[in-house]
Amino acid sequence: MSTQPETLAGEGGCAYARPMFFEGTFSIDASGDGIRLDRVLETAMPGSGLRLRRRLCDEGRVLVDGRARKPGYKVRAGQSVEIGGDREMKTAGELGLRIVKCENGFAAVNKPGGVHSASIAGKDEPSAEGVLSELFPKDTPELLNRLDYLTSGLLLVALTPEAREAYLRYEADGAIKKFYLARVKGRLDGIISVRSRLDTDDRKITRVLAEPDPDSRRWTGVTALSHDHEADTSLVRCLIMKGARHQIRAHLSSIGHAILGDPLYGEGESSSGLMLQHQRIEMPGFQAEAIPLF
Template identity: 45%
Template structure:
């Protein structure tokens, strides 16, 4: 079924148990890894219909309602999106792609917003590119790509052994000591905001912070090293330690007048591979 260049990808019929449930909550079954805000955007973009009509996120479902989910036909990579991406390094097994701030790393099921991953077929024609790491939309820097799922599994095994080091640069408010480690475990159940817990995480989830330079206005440039990242790990760890990232709209200072969020993934190393990417604002 096609509908204005949209293709039907899933369908369900509401049962008695779904009576009165909001549409934006009902479609969680279609998008288990997508937060409430994005699910609402998917509905508002016309990618969900109820009984062949567009609906609002707050629509209360009723028994027998036919809910259909669509995606865009083709999911093309616009020239203006691919122009902002750059292949920094490429081997037989892996590649690193620069992603600017403001662009999604991964394709979002049912979404229509552009992503770096959506351009991989264009960047790596004839190969099987698989996105390994994700960056927040507001974070710039390096995306690691594997060529084939075998290479993904090899990387994951190396990562579990603690042999992967990922380095980020961040402009933060305040001036920390020269070096310190943030060990707190994180609660990522709420997709909108990660919470810091009192107990320590396993060592692969620690954030190691090093002062690089003191900046004007009681700010500083720091390097943060992680092995395995959790969602918003660096952002929430730094804020918890009293050094929120400049321009962070979720964990940062209130009324922080910045032109962007200053977090950049600038280096990665693991056995047989290393890549680096300048921030442009250091």
């Protein structure tokens, strides 16, 4: 197992040493039986901080018997632990993540486009989920929603198990409102409710079906805000309550108003990126919003 330390500037101007990578394989002996994975890693990674060890787990870089496990997983004697490490770790600041608000057990984190929301087991790409323990070192953060890689805006985080359970109740009751801003092709006026059912099963591109979805939480409410006559584009606000994969992108494209910069449902990528932002979230006891980008 090898390390290469790097000195970085932490919050408040404090400096700390961050190993750029760890790699190696070791077995769990009797003394480690029943211990959390992020704790037992310390014996194989002397000098490492708990936040770093949690990030390694969250990013899918720690395998137990060949399977990626989360920090709280309790290992058993005889299991094999593999730490992969052929890439540099990135901090929350390097990913462009920023805490917008913390309240009542929840936090909102602003994510730029071009950053993964969630960790992907076996993949090397950094993610917002992989650095949550860095952003909230005193809590047990859990990512509650995901944004597409190209989509910017708010990620909601539960800081306690109780907050996570509350979020699931609110979502089931339709008590969560997620507002997005999008710049779309063509002129769009008024208010539209796109109710088409979506087929997301095992497909890169979500299909919009002819029949309506009976679950109103899966509808997309679209409100026109302004129209740029010269560019022939419209700024719209979209409201969803329980989003499906690519819901807003697919729904807007299905009514002839694809989002600018959309490589799947529109006319391709642009230098400005995908013009879709999760701008505001509202639910009982918590509201947060990001600075509008468009």
